[in-house]
Amino acid sequence: MTLLISLFGVGAAMLSAPVIASTNPVPNCIAKVPDQITLVETGSASLDWRCDGSVPKLGPGRIAVRLVPTDDTAAYLETRTGYLHSLSVIAFRGARALAGVTYPASTLKSGTAEVSFAARLPDTNQRADSYIAVFEGAEFPTTIGHAQLVSKPVSERLDAEWQRVTLAMFVGFLLLPVILNLGFFRALRAEFLLWHALLAFSMAAHLMTSGLIAVYWPIDIIAMTDLAISTFGLVVIAAIMFATRLVETDRQSHRLRRLLEYSVISIILITVLRMARIDAFEPYSAKVYFASFLPVLILMVWFVIDAARRGSRAVWFQIIAWVPFLVLALLRIGSMLGTDAGYLEAPWLFRVGTVTEVIFTALGVVDRVMALKRERDIAQAQAYNLIQISEQDSLTGLPNRRMLESRFDDLREQGFDTFALLDLDKFKDINDLFGHQVGDQALIACASAIRGGSDRDTIAVRLGGEEFVVLARGKRSVERVEALRQAIPLRIAGAVKGLDRPVTASMGVVELPRASRGLMTFEDLYSRADQLLYEAKSSGRNRMYFERLSVFEKAPKIRSGMRDKEQAA
Structure with missing residues (x-):
């Protein structure tokens, strides 16, 4: 709609282009005014008048424009806006000056239509047959060349x-x-x-x-x-x-x-x-x-x-x-x-x-x-895909350790206070006896079992190899993660063909008090859960060891050797 209005305005602006109601159809004559000639003398002095529309060289000096009215309606001198120092308008009858007025540039107000301004002609007791406008310091030729006598400034006309x-x-x-x-x-x-x-x-x-x-x-x-x-x-x-x-x-x-x-x-x-x-x-x-x-x-x-x-x-x-x-x-x-x-x-x-x-x-x-x-x-x-690739385990589709470590503090703030570290029992034997392809299928089935489905209060993560972490929040969180562990053998047995033995899992679970948020890092919890997992393995595997922690000042030491864990597996 605005476009149509504007296009209409273009046509209207062209059709209503102002027709200046000039009272001096006789071409203006323009001349340079020497410094020694006074304003009153411009009507009688022998100046080099140009009546062909050309404008003398502009500059700091004075330029006179002679305008001849054709009737008695002339009341203003109007021309284009531009730089100048002052404008003087003198009314003449023949060579005799009747009256004059000088306007410093600061007193000449710009018109509200077109790029123009108007100066009122001097009051005279007799009818003037010509006016001479003397522009001092004019810099735009259009200010000189467009000067004309009008009955009304363009700003006051009907259009x-x-x-x-x-x-x-x-x-x-x-x-x-x-x-x-x-x-x-x-x-x-x-x-x-x-x-x-x-x-x-x-x-x-x-x-x-x-x-x-x-x-x-x-x-x-x-x-x-x-x-x-x-x-x-x-x-x-x-x-x-x-x-x-x-x-x-x-x-x-x-x-x-x-x-x-x-x-x-x-x-x-x-x-x-x-x-x-x-x-x-x-x-x-x-x-x-x-x-x-x-x-x-x-x-x-x-x-x-x-x-x-x-x-x-x-x-x-x-x-x-x-x-x-x-x-x-x-x-x-x-x-x-x-x-x-x-x-x-x-x-x-x-x-x-x-x-x-x-x-x-x-x-x-x-x-x-x-x-x-x-x-x-x-x-x-692409960035999202890269993030997904960098934070997602390619085999199981679960989040990986990178994601867990980078967002662990946020997850703790969201209430995930149960940390379960899970490891498949004797998984090395599965790979050795049945091949890595079968082992991969078992890992995928394990991930499916602990994923939690639509349970938004459980998050499963694959740390690497056959090691997983399950985070849980809410009521009975320990019982829920234990139920997920117990579902692993059945899920693997149903998904992986050719296995002649059950694949079980051991788990170490740490339940944290709310007051511990911000006091324990991922490594602290991993270390404690790893100790509990080791104890579960040492006690016969296929079981969970659980501990509810109180707030403690010193983090537990990380077990130095991995050989015992590998032997227990």
Whole structure:
């Protein structure tokens, strides 16, 4: 729905492009004003007037614009916003000055529609047949070339409200990706999402310098120009950083990426110098400012073409999204460097580019997000499989010693206070007489017997060889693990064919008091259960030895030799 509204806004913005109700259809004449000529003398002085639309060299000096009204409705001088020190407007009848007024730049408020401002004409007792506007320190040719007499500022005309509404639609449309990208970033932590959020936000801020921001925050033309220049620089920086992060790393030239990242520093310097308004640079600052973006534009085009050649999928969304902006950039830079009349604004092309950029870049972001999600899901699945492999016994499917040791403290906190160490009796004879394949089948059957099925209060672990651990919690935990031990011979007999003897198991069980949590390690309990298991083996096998421990300060010593255990087995 928002997309349809925005597309409608594009058409509406084109159809409702303002027609300036100018009261001076006669072409303006423009001339440089020497320092020795006063404002009153500009009407009679012999100045080098240009009436062909060209603008003299700008800079710290003064430039006069002669405007001729055709009726009595003229009340304001209106022109494009830009840097200047002051504006003086003098009303003339013939060569005689009737009245004049001077506006310092800080008193000229930016209009709320278009990139314009209006200054009220001086009050006169007689009808003026011409006005001369003297701009001091003007740096933008459009500020000079677009000067005109109007009956009402564009901000007060009937179509101004519709312009503000359509502009607000574009701004709202640009702010949607900000919210979406921040939401995606919380899940994926992909850097390009933050840069795209900044790109959309800076484009919205730059679009608001077309007058919308002055509705909520009345500011003078210098502050508005500073805001327009700084937000435009931010748009370019965010676009560079976004593109270099969006395009797949293995599908881009790292040399071009570094060059683009270094160009960000130059854009910051250019923007700061442009806003500093150094007098020595003023005659050239506007042209140099526009020309400085040409190498960046060439680098950007080179980067996307190279990425497309390398097989990038993401870059194609950027190519489509940036076509209107590329055309606009070439038109503006070319018109600024090729003429003295200033750059071609083409606001409708900027708005079309805004919608195109949001739509296709959003599609590119979603496509990239889905690709990253697939990669992440695959990586997580592989990591999970690796964890499963590293923590699961491959023969029996039970958890292994690695898992038990790494999670032992957590299991104790969950209430698993019964620790049973189980070992199959005379298992070496099974392997020797019937082969390891039969022995493996017996181990699998044993694991099946002690697994506990749906009992969530019992966990079986294979430590290695024929040795297992059973952890239990809850009521009658010792009786439950003993029942599992006693089920082993029957389960093995039913699952393993060809055995001519029962396979029994011995077990040492330690029941721990709750107060012992955090005081005894896995090795402590294993050592004590191992001693009980040894006693069960020595007492004739196929039995359980059990002990309920009290809290003790010193851990039992680990039995040094394994030979006795092997003999007992």
